[in-house]
Amino acid sequence: MNRKIKIYKTNEISDKMWDQIVKGFNASFENHPTTKERLIGDATSNPFGYSYHAICVENDSVIGFNTIFPNYYIHNGNEKITLGLSGSTFVLKEYRKDIFILYDMYMALKKHCADENIIAFLGVPNSNSYQYLIKFVHFKDIFCLDYYILPVKISNILKVRKLSFLNILSELFSLFLIAGNKLLTHIYNPKENKANYRIEINDAFLEKRFKDKRYKSISKGDIKFTYVISDENGIKCAYIMHFGENGIKTSKSLTLAVSYIFRHEKIDIIMFVGTLRINQSILIKVPNKFQPKKLPFTYTLLNADHSEKYSDMDNKNNWDFSLLNLDVR
The missing domain is CATH 3.40.630.30 (Gcn5-related N-acetyltransferase (GNAT))
Known part of the structure; x- marks a missing residue:
């Protein structure tokens, strides 16, 4: 040998x-x-x-x-x-x-x-x-790592075609949640609680990190975010990879990312995976026992x-x- x-x-x-x-x-x-x-x-x-x-x-x-x-x-x-x-x-x-x-x-x-x-x-x-x-x-x-989601088309997520009417209800729920958070973040826009250990983020880092064409990076004024669309066993999922306002994670930048994806992509679920160190009300934390995988x-x-x-x-x-x-x- x-x-x-x-x-x-x-x-x-x-x-x-x-x-x-x-x-x-x-x-x-x-x-x-x-x-x-x-x-x-x-x-x-x-x-x-x-x-x-x-x-x-x-x-x-x-x-x-x-x-x-x-x-x-x-x-x-x-x-x-x-x-x-x-x-x-x-x-x-x-x-x-x-x-x-x-x-x-x-x-x-x-x-x-x-x-x-x-x-x-x-x-x-x-x-x-x-x-x-x-x-x-x-x-x-x-x-x-935690999972945070917005279930846009819940019937598709559950893979129950007989309950397709639930898609209409969950899309309406998503629409109202986004609208409410847009209004709220103009009044109250919490910033991230910075951790003792965090990756160094700057424009050069983001450009290299998301150079692959599968990532979609969007800039809206002071807000930047990146996401990727993936098919997970027949469920169309949008993963939020990064979001920030002037380089800082805020509730407003997260809301804008969710809103943009909801309006521009045909997806079943919007998801953020990881630590989310801000007060926000647009994504729902998935209980441990319902997480797709540990x-x-x-x-x-x-x-x-x-x-x-x-x-x-x-x-x-x-x-x-x-x-x-x-x-x-």
Whole structure:
């Protein structure tokens, strides 16, 4: 057996190797096929212009792949730190019984990224990898991301055609809710309660983050927002990825985003996934037992010497994290 793991930056991976990586992804996730352009685009849509990749090769064939997406975060309002988001991972099916492939890739990334001054890895693992990350790689589970929704066509969401009249009622409800919130936010426009840990957002970041054509970015005066339309098992869903007014999340900017999507898109539901640190009344928080799937937010520090300084990472109230940080839909 000739197996080795090597760390690459995105632009250091050859076209031939990318072809193998794409083939491995599509074999591992048959229901969610990807392309080389998509993988490279996701890996370069951050302020660094690259990500870190652990690639496991055996006999000249790629059998495993793991990515860390670096981003700048603001800690306690003034300290700029680099955190890495763990994602884009696969191990070919025939090698999954060897639990050390993923572990060895992770450890190689941990050592390399610690040398690059990355403080911690963040992750939102799926149900298949959650137990592995927690028990084997020692990530800490802090909280689950919340779902906030506006059910525009409730019959379509419930997939009950006999109750199609409910669509009319839910659309009227949405219309009145939007109108009421537009009026309310002209009088009272709450701003976000900024978290101790939040991703650094500026125009350059947003331009890189949402450069892919699947994202729709809209500007209305001082308000900017971005959303993406996705078909989720036959339900047309609009995910709000980002919203803000003069760079700050406000109830008014959220209301305008919801209103725009409602008027311009043929969708069944509007959704925001993540922490929503503002007082708002236009989206409904989904109770935990009705969430479509659990999205656990986890982290691990790369250097034990940082455990005291960044101990506040353990507190869920210190985080602002959503699909803007990592698209985990």
